[in-house]
Amino acid sequence: MTGDLALAGSELTLAYDGRTVVHGAGIELCRGQVVALVGPNGSGKSTLLRSLARLHAPQSGRVTLDGGDDAFALKPKDFARQVTLLTQSRPTPGGVRVKDVVAYGRHPYRARFGAGDADGHIHVAKAMRMTGVEAMAERAVDELSGGELQRVWLATCLAQDTGVVLLDEPTTFLDLRYQVEILDIVRELADDHQVAVGVVLHDLDQAAAVADRVVLMHSGVVRAAGTPADVLTAGLLSEVYGLRIEVNVGDDGHLHTRPIGRHTARVTI
Numbered sequence: 001m002t003g004d005l006a007l008a009g010s011e012l013t014l015a016y017d018g019r020t021v022v023h024g025a026g027i028e029l030c031r032g033q034v035v036a037l038v039g040p041n042g043s044g045k046s047t048l049l050r051s052l053a054r055l056h057a058p059q060s061g062r063v064t065l066d067g068g069d070d071a072f073a074l075k076p077k078d079f080a081r082q083v084t085l086l087t088q089s090r091p092t093p094g095g096v097r098v099k100d101v102v103a104y105g106r107h108p109y110r111a112r113f114g115a116g117d118a119d120g121h122i123h124v125a126k127a128m129r130m131t132g133v134e135a136m137a138e139r140a141v142d143e144l145s146g147g148e149l150q151r152v153w154l155a156t157c158l159a160q161d162t163g164v165v166l167l168d169e170p171t172t173f174l175d176l177r178y179q180v181e182i183l184d185i186v187r188e189l190a191d192d193h194q195v196a197v198g199v200v201l202h203d204l205d206q207a208a209a210v211a212d213r214v215v216l217m218h219s220g221v222v223r224a225a226g227t228p229a230d231v232l233t234a235g236l237l238s239e240v241y242g243l244r245i246e247v248n249v250g251d252d253g254h255l256h257t258r259p260i261g262r263h264t265a266r267v268t269i
């Protein structure tokens with residue numbers, strides 16, 4: 001049901017080689033909702049998202065599914081049927097066709113030697129249609145542009161058909177049209193398929209437009225969490241990003257942010 005808790009991290013402390021970079025962070029992803037993680041470079045967004053996807057074991061704290069199961073205790077395939085992650089960097093396999101990369105998203109449903117998963121081709125076709133990569137199905141992935149490749153990886157995640165979708169900067173490399181289309185897909189997943197979406201975004205206006213809730217990170221700490229109107233305030237953003245940021249409501253009803261750089265002062269001298 002919409003609003004039911006799907007995936008949560010509580011009191012997560014995360015470190016690399018003994019250096020703590022996320023301090024006691026909490027985050028909740030609910031069905032049918034989009035949560036945007038925002039914050040400056042190095043504030044811990046990706047590390048937190050990777051921990052939710054079980055790719056980074058916490059020093060302390062818990063990641064739970066459906067309000068109970070310890071995510072780290074599940075079998076890999078069981079977890080992969082419930083949660084997928086689009087990471088920032090991925091190796092690009094040489095000579096492999098797009099349709100085969102997308103089909104890889106079905107790995108949690110296949111038995112050994114590729115048996116099972118009778119409906120897999122339906123999910124693969126749907127994911128390719130949603131992301132607009134059908135026309136490149138036969139092309140080798142190492143021949144694609146950065147933006148084309150980004151959409152292929154997103155299709156691979158969607159083919160996994162999970163109730164939780166985690167996306168780390170999914171609009172990077174994309175031209176304006178595809179940025180908008182990816183954000184439309186994000187909303188569609190939540191609204192039409194009751195997916196719980198957690199998405200790292202640098203563009204605060206995109207976060208305001210797509211998210212039901214925003215988690216603002218700063219120096220490894222969740223500085224604020226709530227609705228876009230609660231979190232994307234001039235005061236909080238100016239403090240966290242270390243420069244003056246104005247926030248206005250646009251004609252579209254969404255919040256719009258405007259950083260005020262030093263160049264503004266320079267040209268008026």
Ligand SMILES: Nc1ncnc2c1ncn2[C@@H]1O[C@H](COP(=O)(O)OP(=O)(O)OP(=O)(O)O)[C@@H](O)[C@H]1O
Nearest residue numbers: 016017021039040041042043044045046047048217
């Ligand atoms: N593999 C790693 N090994 C050691 N330290 C790392 C590693 N990955 C990230 N860090 C450090 O952890 C901290 C948080 O990084 P993280 O990538 O989670 O931040 P972020 O908010 O996602 O940043 P960005 O917006 O630049 O992607 C940073 O200080 C970073 O240098």
